[in-house]
Amino acid sequence: MTNSITRRALFAGGASALALGALAACSSPGRSSSTGGATGTVSYWLWDSNQLPAYQAVAKAFERENPDIRIKITQLGWNDYWTKLTAGFIAGTAPDVFTDHLTKFPQYADLDVLYELDELEATAGIRDADYQSGLAELWKGRNGHRYGSPKDWDTxxxxxxxxxxxxxxxxxxxxxxxxxxxxxxxxxxxxxxxxxxxxxxxxxxxxxxxxxxxxxxxxxxxxxxxxxxxxxxxxxxxxxxxxxxxxxxxxxxxxxxxxxxxxxxxxxxxxxxxxxxxxxxxxxxxxxxxxxxxxxxxxxxxxxxxxxxxxxxxxxxxxxxxxxxxxxxxxxxxxxxNGLGDSITKQARNPEAAAKWVAFLGGATAQQIVGRAGIVFPARPEGTEAAVAAFREKGFDVSAFTGQVAEKTTFLFPVTRxxxxxxxxxxxxxxxxxxxxxxxxxxxxxxxxxxxxxxxx
CATH class of the missing domain: 3.40.190.10 (Periplasmic binding protein-like II)
Incomplete structure (x- = not known):
């Protein structure tokens, strides 16, 4: 990615807070008026350039299973990502789906610009137990609704x-x-x-x-x-x-x-x-x-x-x-x-098509594709296993990272309003x-x- 060092850093403060204040002053975009079935193009944003090839491969696999849906991926550097996303919410040009961070989703959820994934058919069945322990729970808001599908994890x-x-x-x-x-x-x-x-x-x-x-x-x-x-x-x-x-x-x-x-x-x-x-x-x-x-x-x-x-x-x-x-x-x-997630914006042109894409991203097929790239540890155990094998082929013993999960010596990322x-x-x-x-x-x-x-x- 463009700025790997700050991948998990908390990005907020003065300029971002002002932009979010402007967003709060705007009316919520609400549910998309496009309800014509899960078809069309879904726009997807991520910031990690290292993961871009893996997610392009995921998109191709998804399109083979869903020939009526096309995925358009945009990769932005970390320093631009959140600024452009917030500007997009205000201007009505936000992506359908984006890679989300635990330090961001609470504020976006309060501003009512994200779909609750359990209200969309394709993502309603996301189960906590399908992912590494604790990851899925982190993406639930104070109201108990889910705002992100687990993507990966780190230690x-x-x-x-x-x-x-x-x-x-x-x-x-x-x-x-x-x-x-x-x-x-x-x-x-x-x-x-x-x-x-x-x-x-x-x-x-x-x-x-x-x-x-x-x-x-x-x-x-x-x-x-x-x-x-x-x-x-x-x-x-x-x-x-x-x-x-x-x-x-x-x-x-x-x-x-x-x-x-x-x-x-x-x-x-x-x-x-x-x-x-x-x-x-x-x-x-x-x-x-x-x-x-x-x-x-x-x-x-x-x-x-x-x-x-x-x-x-x-x-x-x-x-x-x-x-x-x-x-x-x-x-x-x-x-x-810690872990990233995939969220759906209320500006999504076709929410059900976006939900199909998010459900696929969190599924076994996609997570194993990403795992085999040997860049991050996907959220599902089978994706993690694929990543461990890929890192091993590259000459890395990553047990120092996975051991913390196996030995339950981790503590979850703090989530607050x-x-x-x-x-x-x-x-x-x-x-x-x-x-x-x-x-x-x-x-x-x-x-x-x-x-x-x-x-x-």
């Missing part, structure tokens, strides 16, 4: 340069057994210290190490995490303390960023930058993602999501390994379990901690603001 793991680890005397078995705690960082922090090298070749666990002159950091930087619930930054650590973002999932109405244990973990996490083991804010450009940092040999390991396997695998002159997230103080490792407004408060607070050195205790005031917002809406 988090550690990517690393095998040559760097070998030179440091670190084995894959050692990486898989790492533990952490917020007191002294455990074996994980000691590993980071050993992997960090200053400008004179001294490691972070050796006498004389200069944290102000670091040539190779133990761990990559990926921003403050405020724009996406820390998914690829601190969430594997906070999750492995059994902390969760809100008081309920899905559809919590009170955040818990004021929790003492959470704040202690965040303090430890950003403290790694103060020790020189992780880059401080501004060391790398905000467009220089963790994969690029690893490829440039500026870091030894990198946390990232399973959607980035291909990007790391394509790094030149590097053999990349994958290790699971560290085991936390409560005795298990953890990863956020008004996610754009929530993010507009959360992101600056985390940025201030990472970039400006503000105390972690400032999260308490931000948390109060967020909870007041949720109670008022």
């Amino acid at each position: 988090i793991a550690m990517f690393y340069d095998e040559a760097v680890m070998e030179k440091a005397g670190v084995t894959p078995e050692q990486l898989a057994a790492l533990e952490w705690n917020p007191e002294d960082g455990g074996t994980f922090e000691r590993m980071l210290a050993h992997l960090t090298i200053d400008g004179k070749g001294r490691r972070g666990d050796e006498p004389g190490f200069d944290k102000t002159d670091v040539a190779v950091y133990g761990m990559s930087s990926n921003g403050s995490g405020g724009d996406g619930f820390g998914q690829t930054q601190w969430s594997p650590f906070t999750g492995s303390t059994d902390w969760f973002y809100t008081n309920a999932n899905p559809w919590g109405n009170r955040f818990r960023y004021d929790d003492a244990g959470f704040q202690k973990t965040i303090s430890w996490y950003f403290g790694l930058a103060d020790k020189g083991y992780m880059p401080k804010y501004g060391v790398f450009s905000t467009t220089t993602g963790p994969d690029v940092q690893l490829g440039a040999k500026k870091v030894a390991l990198s946390f990232n999501g399973s959607w980035m396997i291909g990007a790391y695998g394509n790094l030149p002159d590097m053999q990349v390994g994958i290790a699971p997230t560290p085991i936390g103080p409560v005795g298990h490792r953890a990863s956020m379990f 008004n996610p754009g407004d929530v993010q507009a408060l959360v992101q600056p607070a985390f940025d201030d901690i990472y970039a400006n050195g503000k105390p972690v205790s400032t999260l308490t005031g931000m948390n109060d603001q967020v909870n007041t917002l949720l109670q008022l809406t």
Whole structure:
């Protein structure tokens, strides 16, 4: 895709909130007046250019089974996708079907621009049990209706340069057994210290190490995490303390960023930058993602999501390994379990034709086609199995990602009302901690603001 690094990042804030406000002021497009059977052309938007060939193959398979329906796929870069989608809702030019995100659908559902999939014949039979546990439930609104058909899923793991680890005397078995705690960082922090090298070749666990002159950091930087619930930054650590973002999932109405244990973990996490083991804010450009940092040999390991396997695998002159997230103080490792979905807009020219396409996208045939492409893990177990086999053929052991699902050490993505407004408060607070050195205790005031917002809406 054009911008893989931000695939799961929360996209909202000022400009988007203003656009959604304009959308709310418009009357709802309502049900399409075209009701002449499941025929015609269905427009479908996605943002991942890497997946485009797979979905073109899915479209051909669908058209063979449904000769009266044609699928027109449009791929847009992440930076343009949501802006153009919101503009399309306002102007009446939105697609029939689009790839949706959990940080978007609640607001779109409240604005009544999405079909409830259970009201359309072809998608009414979507069953939670057909997908990896928990994924389908995430796409149900506060009213219990479904607004998205599960598309794929992702978890988090550690990517690393095998040559760097070998030179440091670190084995894959050692990486898989790492533990952490917020007191002294455990074996994980000691590993980071050993992997960090200053400008004179001294490691972070050796006498004389200069944290102000670091040539190779133990761990990559990926921003403050405020724009996406820390998914690829601190969430594997906070999750492995059994902390969760809100008081309920899905559809919590009170955040818990004021929790003492959470704040202690965040303090430890950003403290790694103060020790020189992780880059401080501004060391790398905000467009220089963790994969690029690893490829440039500026870091030894990198946390990232399973959607980035291909990007790391394509790094030149590097053999990349994958290790699971560290085991936390409560005795298990953890990863956020996130997934995309396919939604139908109320501007759909033929809702039943669109529903047939969405039902096919979530079915076994399509999910196995996507799985065999070896890019993401499809939501259905049979699609996941196809992806695992495809990754294996490419030389990737992806058990660090799938193991979290098999061992039930995942936690679901938090879903709340008004996610754009929530993010507009959360992101600056985390940025201030990472970039400006503000105390972690400032999260308490931000948390109060967020909870007041949720109670008022």
